[in-house]
Amino acid sequence: AVAPNDLSAFWMPFTANRQFKENPRMLVASKDMHYTSADGRQILDGTAGLWCCNAGHCRPKIVEAIQRSAAELDYAPAFQMGHPAAFELANRLVDMAPDAFNHIFFTNSGSESVDTALKIALAYHRARGEGQRTRLIGREKGYHGVGFGGISVGGLVNNRRVFGTLLNGVDHLPHTYLPEENRWSKGLPEHGAWLAEDLERKIALHGADTIAAVIVEPVAGSAGVILPPKGYLEKLRAITKKHGILLIFDEVITGFGRLGTPFAADFFGVMPDMMTTAKGLTSGTVPMGAVFTTAEVHDAFMTGPEHMIELFHGYTYSGSPIACAAALATQEVYREEGLFQRTAEIAPYWEEALHSLKGTKHVIDIRNLGLIGAIELEPIAGEPTKRAFSAFLKAYEKGILIRTTGDIIAMSPPLIIGKEHVDQLVGTIKDVLEALD
Ligand code: PMP
Numbered sequence: 001a002v003a004p005n006d007l008s009a010f011w012m013p014f015t016a017n018r019q020f021k022e023n024p025r026m027l028v029a030s031k032d033m034h035y036t037s038a039d040g041r042q043i044l045d046g047t048a049g050l051w052c053c054n055a056g057h058c059r060p061k062i063v064e065a066i067q068r069s070a071a072e073l074d075y076a077p078a079f080q081m082g083h084p085a086a087f088e089l090a091n092r093l094v095d096m097a098p099d100a101f102n103h104i105f106f107t108n109s110g111s112e113s114v115d116t117a118l119k120i121a122l123a124y125h126r127a128r129g130e131g132q133r134t135r136l137i138g139r140e141k142g143y144h145g146v147g148f149g150g151i152s153v154g155g156l157v158n159n160r161r162v163f164g165t166l167l168n169g170v171d172h173l174p175h176t177y178l179p180e181e182n183r184w185s186k187g188l189p190e191h192g193a194w195l196a197e198d199l200e201r202k203i204a205l206h207g208a209d210t211i212a213a214v215i216v217e218p219v220a221g222s223a224g225v226i227l228p229p230k231g232y233l234e235k236l237r238a239i240t241k242k243h244g245i246l247l248i249f250d251e252v253i254t255g256f257g258r259l260g261t262p263f264a265a266d267f268f269g270v271m272p273d274m275m276t277t278a279k280g281l282t283s284g285t286v287p288m289g290a291v292f293t294t295a296e297v298h299d300a301f302m303t304g305p306e307h308m309i310e311l312f313h314g315y316t317y318s319g320s321p322i323a324c325a326a327a328l329a330t331q332e333v334y335r336e337e338g339l340f341q342r343t344a345e346i347a348p349y350w351e352e353a354l355h356s357l358k359g360t361k362h363v364i365d366i367r368n369l370g371l372i373g374a375i376e377l378e379p380i381a382g383e384p385t386k387r388a389f390s391a392f393l394k395a396y397e398k399g400i401l402i403r404t405t406g407d408i409i410a411m412s413p414p415l416i417i418g419k420e421h422v423d424q425l426v427g428t429i430k431d432v433l434e435a436l437d
Helices: 058-070 084-096 110-127 148-153 193-206 232-242 263-270 295-302 319-334 339-355 385-399 419-434
Strands: 027-029 034-037 042-045 100-106 135-139 170-171 213-215 246-250 274-277 287-294 361-368 371-375 401-404 408-411
Touching: 042 419, 058 319, 084 100, 084 287, 084 319, 100 110, 110 148, 110 213, 110 274, 110 295, 135 148, 135 193, 148 193, 170 193, 193 213, 193 232, 213 232, 213 371, 232 246, 287 295, 295 419, 319 339, 339 371, 339 419, 361 401, 371 385, 385 401, 385 408, 385 419
Parallel strands: 135 170, 135 213, 213 246, 246 274
Antiparallel strands: 027 034, 034 042, 100 287, 274 287, 361 371, 371 408, 401 408
16 A cells, blocks of 8 residues: 555555545645645645646636536537537637647647647658658657657656657657756756757757657656756757758647746747647646647648548547537636736746745755746755655645655646735745755
8 A cells, every 4th residue: 555645646546445534635626726625724726736727726717618518518529520619619729829820639638639749740741751750859858748659759767667668769859957057047048059959960860851750848847847948949940940850849838828928839939830738728627638730730641632541530539518618718718817918927026936945945946937937956865856745745734735846846826826825835835945854
């Protein structure tokens, strides 16, 4: 049996032998910026669930839309059939996205979005008579979900250690985690754009005509909020374009306002060929993801005579009515409340608050962008992750929810966060760290 506070119990295995009472951190209700715990306390949500509840919790407009759809049209196939909300949502997403994106493939999660995009990349090259382009390139420390494609291109080695690298010919670019060069930098780090040039070396090694796509998170979230150095994404774009390689931004975390713009592509002014999204699409309510593609990518494989055979792809629940209703209502909340703009406005306050932790016991680095933040702690020798996990437990006792990854505290609050909540989060973390061994 796994002790409830065992570090291995990050993901709760919901097995029958695990009693309800065993988990001391049970959440039973949620509203706006807060969870209610089973022991009746209000917990300030510093992570928007798992970086997903961007509109805050149980927003009435979203709740009503889900209820209405559940009562009116519970399910409709996206195979040979359709329903209006799926088209309405696709149009809405295309309108929000940078101009080049005008086709949407619906999925049910970030992992499915990633696997879908990787398959589309291969289908695109094949349709253009370049079927030998099958190699996919990810990045060390990248996280792209837990599908076979995602763990192959992902760069968190623990996620695929027991499987090996699953997809043939996958390779990984270096990560951009450069603490020596960029420690305490506010916003985008100055140093490390040159790391993108490693792609030229990969191309020289493998041959450009074997490479289908490069996939990166614009901001690597799960590895502990690793930011792209200034100019890095621009370089990746220039090199991929030069060699006919598709560039995929995994925007599962950065999409839907996290950086103060609809997508990271807008924030950086760098246009990939595809964007994978999920999480904030429905603000974490109903599972849903979406892959955005350009007309060029879409048309290449969808207009060929054999496209239905070449890319038989879709899920039973792709664009399900209830998910579409949730997503449409979520986008409406973002728009009505100007939440992306609001994120951009509060980001400097968030930055200053986080950086006020410089000098706090155990803190060795701070990273931030938009409403993402990371506080890196000095690891205890021989016991990696222990200090941050202790901080997480203490913080929860004191009424805030943060998450940890290694010795890094990561935060990504709902976009409705107010300055008083920022103060409470940062103040509580400070108290917790000062009291920690
Ligand atoms: N890509 C990124 C960048 C993510 O952060 C995540 C989830 N944290 C995923 C993919 C996988 O999403 P999901 O858990 O919905 O499958």
